[in-house]
Amino acid sequence: MYKLLLIGKYLRRKLAPMFAALAVMLCTAMVMIVISVMGGFLTMMRASAQTLTGQITVYSDLTGFEGYKKLSELLLEHPDIEAATPLIRSYGLIKLHDVTKTVEVIGIEPATFTQVTGYRESLYWSKDDYLQMLDKMSPPLDERTPEIQKGIDRWKKSYDQMDLVEAGMTFQIPKPWSVGAIEYGCVMGIEVNPWNVRTDTGRYGIQNAGLGLPITLTVLPLAQSGSLQTLSPSVRKFAVVNEFKSGLYDVDANRVCVPFAVLQEMLDMHPKQVWETFDPQTGEPAGDPTIMPARISELMIQGRDGVALDQLKDDVQTIVNAFIASHRQQSPLWVQTWEERHATLLGAVEKEKGLLTVLFAIISVVAIVMIAVIFYMIVQDKTRDIGTLRAIGASRSGVASIFLGYGLAIGIVGSALGFALAASIVLNLNEIQDILFKLFGFKMWDPSVYYFERIPSQLDPKEVTIILLASVFSSLVGSVVPAWRASRQDPVEALRYE
Amino acid sequence: MSKQSTLLSAHDLHKHYHMGGEDLHILRGVDLTVKRNEWLAIIGSSGSGKSTLLHLLGGLDRPSQGQVYFDGDVVDMKRNSALDRYRNRDVGFVFQFYHLLPELTTLENVMLSRMVNSGVLGWLSVRAQVKERATQLLEQMGLSHRLKHRPNKLSGGERQRVAIARALLNEPPLLLADEPTGNLDADTGGQILELLQELHAGGQTIVMVTHDPKIAAAADRQLILERGRLQ
Numbered sequence: 001m002y003k004l005l006l007i008g009k010y011l012r013r014k015l016a017p018m019f020a021a022l023a024v025m026l027c028t029a030m031v032m033i034v035i036s037v038m039g040g041f042l043t044m045m046r047a048s049a050q051t052l053t054g055q056i057t058v059y060s061d062l063t064g065f066e067g068y069k070k071l072s073e074l075l076l077e078h079p080d081i082e083a084a085t086p087l088i089r090s091y092g093l094i095k096l097h098d099v100t101k102t103v104e105v106i107g108i109e110p111a112t113f114t115q116v117t118g119y120r121e122s123l124y125w126s127k128d129d130y131l132q133m134l135d136k137m138s139p140p141l142d143e144r145t146p147e148i149q150k151g152i153d154r155w156k157k158s159y160d161q162m163d164l165v166e167a168g169m170t171f172q173i174p175k176p177w178s179v180g181a182i183e184y185g186c187v188m189g190i191e192v193n194p195w196n197v198r199t200d201t202g203r204y205g206i207q208n209a210g211l212g213l214p215i216t217l218t219v220l221p222l223a224q225s226g227s228l229q230t231l232s233p234s235v236r237k238f239a240v241v242n243e244f245k246s247g248l249y250d251v252d253a254n255r256v257c258v259p260f261a262v263l264q265e266m267l268d269m270h271p272k273q274v275w276e277t278f279d280p281q282t283g284e285p286a287g288d289p290t291i292m293p294a295r296i297s298e299l300m301i302q303g304r305d306g307v308a309l310d311q312l313k314d315d316v317q318t319i320v321n322a323f324i325a326s327h328r329q330q331s332p333l334w335v336q337t338w339e340e341r342h343a344t345l346l347g348a349v350e351k352e353k354g355l356l357t358v359l360f361a362i363i364s365v366v367a368i369v370m371i372a373v374i375f376y377m378i379v380q381d382k383t384r385d386i387g388t389l390r391a392i393g394a395s396r397s398g399v400a401s402i403f404l405g406y407g408l409a410i411g412i413v414g415s416a417l418g419f420a421l422a423a424s425i426v427l428n429l430n431e432i433q434d435i436l437f438k439l440f441g442f443k444m445w446d447p448s449v450y451y452f453e454r455i456p457s458q459l460d461p462k463e464v465t466i467i468l469l470a471s472v473f474s475s476l477v478g479s480v481v482p483a484w485r486a487s488r489q490d491p492v493e494a495l496r497y498e
Numbered sequence: 499m500s501k502q503s504t505l506l507s508a509h510d511l512h513k514h515y516h517m518g519g520e521d522l523h524i525l526r527g528v529d530l531t532v533k534r535n536e537w538l539a540i541i542g543s544s545g546s547g548k549s550t551l552l553h554l555l556g557g558l559d560r561p562s563q564g565q566v567y568f569d570g571d572v573v574d575m576k577r578n579s580a581l582d583r584y585r586n587r588d589v590g591f592v593f594q595f596y597h598l599l600p601e602l603t604t605l606e607n608v609m610l611s612r613m614v615n616s617g618v619l620g621w622l623s624v625r626a627q628v629k630e631r632a633t634q635l636l637e638q639m640g641l642s643h644r645l646k647h648r649p650n651k652l653s654g655g656e657r658q659r660v661a662i663a664r665a666l667l668n669e670p671p672l673l674l675a676d677e678p679t680g681n682l683d684a685d686t687g688g689q690i691l692e693l694l695q696e697l698h699a700g701g702q703t704i705v706m707v708t709h710d711p712k713i714a715a716a717a718d719r720q721l722i723l724e725r726g727r728l729q
């Protein structure tokens with residue numbers, strides 16, 4: 001019982017335990033913040049990667065592969081496959097105002113693409129954004145003249161017809177827009193338009209959005225042999241009908257989605273008739289044409305909820321093998337899970353997280369040494385008390401357990417404070433960054449370097465528990481040597497100590 | 499048990515210390531008998547080994563040679579747990595420099611010697627009785643108004659009285675006092691001596707070491723320790 005009493009008294013009355021607890025607190029918080037940010041980063045990357053690619057992808061090289069409709073049908077017969085969507089992927093140039101930049105262009109069928117990916121949810125603008133802007137820009141009710149009110153109503157009616165989400169899902173240009181002869185819409189990543197800036201609310205401002213703007217897209221079609229089929233690039237104009245925000249900066253800054261059939265045609269991957277013989281007199285095609293089937297770059301597949309990814313991949317591989325065997329298939333086909341597809345990136349981040357954890361664990365050893373030194377000083381300071389306790393009958397193990405208990409208590413207090421500090425920082429990391437940016441112009445997190453525009457973080461209960469236990473254990477380890485020394489103290493010498 | 503039966507005895511006690519490569523023979527065969535209810539004073543000059551002898555008698559230190567007997571049984575100097583128990587139950591120490599724990603209040607310092615041999619549950623069951631006894635002892639020492647005070651708020655005499663109360667809490671048969679007045683002025687030292695006399699009158703066996711023959715005169719019997727031997 002005296003051990004508890006003394007632990008409590010020593011904790012309350014000395015400066016040294018405060019420093020020891022501070023050391024534990026800072027180490028705990030430091031490791032927890034690093035793990036939380038790295039963990040959040042990894043989780044966000046995994047979520048984004050899965051959202052963007054679907055669970056399984058069957059893909060070929062840039063020239064694409066044929067017979068995808070048949071393959072899609074075969075895949076959809078599998079009970080564990082919920083949806084499949086064809087996709088064409090290429091690279092090109094866009095011209096927006098006077099800015100020209102290289103982009104990744106994907107041709108999608110939004111209806112099926114959204115079943116496989118989070119496409120619909122990633123569409124950024126809705127008509128509400130226009131209506132809110134109108135509300136914000138309109139004068140207060142009591143200052144509105146009938147003419148102003150009429151104008152507002154007109155705008156409201158016009159905005160009401162602009163279903164931007166629907167436009168993003170169909171690539172149809174909303175009726176009130178006047179975009180000349182442009183037939184189709186496109187959806188750009190929110191960062192593709194260099195004028196898009198976030199407002200204080202954290203959202204991008206619609207007044208700077210590229211909505212309704214014409215863009216010129218240029219792509220280079222490839223022949224099935226893989227050579228550049230034509231020296232004249234394929235050029236077409238699109239109007240931006242919406243923008244998407246996946247959260248993955250790299251994708252948001254470089255990707256443009258266009259209608260599947262349009263890109264297929266632009267890249268000369270659409271079905272067409274080809275004549276192999278020509279009339280020598282007229283040069284006109286002669287005989288029956290050969291039908292060149294349509295090609296795509298990849299097929300994205302979404303399994304049903306709860307299906308095991310590896311099992312699904314094996315099943316898809318079996319179906320693809322059967323498809324290759326029964327069709328004239330010139331290009332090779334690969335099957336990959338979303339994890340495999342992003343393995344390089346995810347693996348690097350995972351390894352980085354592991355490495356950082358080890359590095360910070362090494363730094364934590366410093367905390368253990370600090371605690372040992374502080375405790376050694378405390379034991380030195382308490383030498384006469386140790387002598388007194390031994391004189392009134394306290395055992396060696398009893399004396400040792402006072403200091404071990406003391407270490408444990410400091411570990412618990414320090415790690416609890418460390419958790420509180422880490423939680424308050426991790427949960428407000430982006431707000432702290434914003435304040436630092438406002439005060440000093442310093443930005444910790446550069447979205448162009450780290451993929452995500454906001455600092456990701458998560459407090460994983462399992463990791464938090466492990467860190468807390470490790471901190472408490474470290475404090476205990478730090479107090480072992482001083483406690484052992486206290487227990488070995490000769491009581492006579494201790495009583496004479498000055 | 500006879501009132502004059504032997505409570506404590508020591509036979510042929512030797513103590514060597516090794517310091518700086520030198521062997522110091524502090525006690526050179528001490529034989530001693532203390533009867534129950536006796537107050538024995540051991541007088542010796544500084545460095546004569548009187549504190550060492552008291553530490554050996556109280557089980558705080560182990561003799562290099564010889565035995566200590568308590569209440570007819572040899573004190574087991576080999577087992578730490580036996581010595582811990584002996585110090586806690588059979589012996590009460592009073593030191594020249596009081597040795598109170600500065601973080602604890604007067605009352606807690608006194609109760610500490612009972613807490614040492616109790617687990618948490620055991621303590622909870624006896625806490626109220628122990629507190630009552632500690633309070634009684636402190637009242638007896640004239641410190642009822644100082645229960646919640648810490649040692650740094652007490653005078654030297656008050657601290658020594660708290661130390662005596664702590665030594666008596668477990669009702670040990672033997673009180674060992676090492677220069678109990680050595681750190682006090684004459685008046686305060688006199689008060690402490692009166693207190694020891696009262697305790698002795700109540701039947702307490704006391705072994706006291708002092709360098710001051712006047713203080714030793716208060717005891718029933720005086721022995722002189724010189725060059726490690728009792729005269």
